[in-house]
Amino acid sequence: MKITTWNVNSLTARLQHVLDWTAANPVDVLCLQELKLTDDKFPLEALRSAGYEHCAVFGQKTYNGVALMSRHPVRDVVKNIDGFADEHSRVIAGTLDTPQGELRVVNAYFVNGQAPGTPKFEYKMSWLRGLRDYVREELARHPRLMLLGDFNIAPEDRDSWDPDGLRETIHHTTEERDHFRRLVELGLCDGFRLFEQPEKSFSWWDYRMLGYQKNRGLRIDHILVSDQLKPQVKGCAIDRTSRKWKQPSDHAPVTVEIG
DNA sequence: ATGACGCATCGAATGCGA
Numbered sequence: 001m002k003i004t005t006w007n008v009n010s011l012t013a014r015l016q017h018v019l020d021w022t023a024a025n026p027v028d029v030l031c032l033q034e035l036k037l038t039d040d041k042f043p044l045e046a047l048r049s050a051g052y053e054h055c056a057v058f059g060q061k062t063y064n065g066v067a068l069m070s071r072h073p074v075r076d077v078v079k080n081i082d083g084f085a086d087e088h089s090r091v092i093a094g095t096l097d098t099p100q101g102e103l104r105v106v107n108a109y110f111v112n113g114q115a116p117g118t119p120k121f122e123y124k125m126s127w128l129r130g131l132r133d134y135v136r137e138e139l140a141r142h143p144r145l146m147l148l149g150d151f152n153i154a155p156e157d158r159d160s161w162d163p164d165g166l167r168e169t170i171h172h173t174t175e176e177r178d179h180f181r182r183l184v185e186l187g188l189c190d191g192f193r194l195f196e197q198p199e200k201s202f203s204w205w206d207y208r209m210l211g212y213q214k215n216r217g218l219r220i221d222h223i224l225v226s227d228q229l230k231p232q233v234k235g236c237a238i239d240r241t242s243r244k245w246k247q248p249s250d251h252a253p254v255t256v257e258i259g
Numbered sequence: 260a261t262g263a264c265g266c267a268t269c270g271a272a273t274g275c276g277a
Binding site for chain 2: 010062218250
């Protein structure tokens with residue numbers, strides 16, 4: 001089965017792209033971030049017609065918002081981080097029953113953080129601490145787990161188009177990378193790095209200054225799989241095709257295949 | 260160059276993203 005994460009930067013603006021992309025790539029589960037809409041505006045019928053009959057949505061007005069869209073039933077849905085009070089809609093988790101057993105999917109839109117030293121960066125740090133505690137508990141309950149979404153962290157130098165010029169700037173700071181590493185140390189691994197990948201593989205490119213055309217991007221959208229799930233991971237790839245379409249999201253979808 | 264580009268908000272200029 002295939003599971004995809006995609007920051008769509010407004011589902012309203014990107015609905016046709018989502019429909020076109022899933023028509024060409026009929027993945028089992030699509031995890032979306034940055035819906036930028038309230039639950040009542042979620043285009044349930046259009047996505048049902050596309051085959052995603054089971055949608056769990058956690059939206060809000062204007063900003064943030066996450067959803068699980070699935071061809072198979074999703075149960076035990078949890079919204080946001082238990083024990084971490086948050087005004088933003090950033091996390092949605094659910095359980096899928098697969099032929100191999102149950103699979104817990106935690107879909108997250110990590111805090112951007114603006115710049116080190118700002119209140120938003122402090123919020124990012126405390127949110128990341130809350131997430132770590134939450135994922136630790138989720139892993140204890142659900143050994144077959146994947147944590148995926150827009151992490152807003154480029155974990156290594158090779159995940160940035162300009163690691164030296166951007167050193168210690170947002171997405172590249174030691175603190176953010178430490179948080180990424182500590183998530184991995186809970187018993188997860190970066191699904192993308194389980195396989196050979198092209199050099200300069202990125203998942204986000206700035207709209208400005210011909211960022212995509214120059215491949216000035218970052219790899220900030222990730223799929224972490226639990227150690228128990230790892231032997232079943234058959235592939236993981238970034239698909240840049242939709243980034244070339246008219247009025248694209250600035251993020252590309254990332255897909256993992258579980259066998 | 261506190262910029263560029265794109266999206267959302269009610270109606271224009273601003274916040275926010277990364």
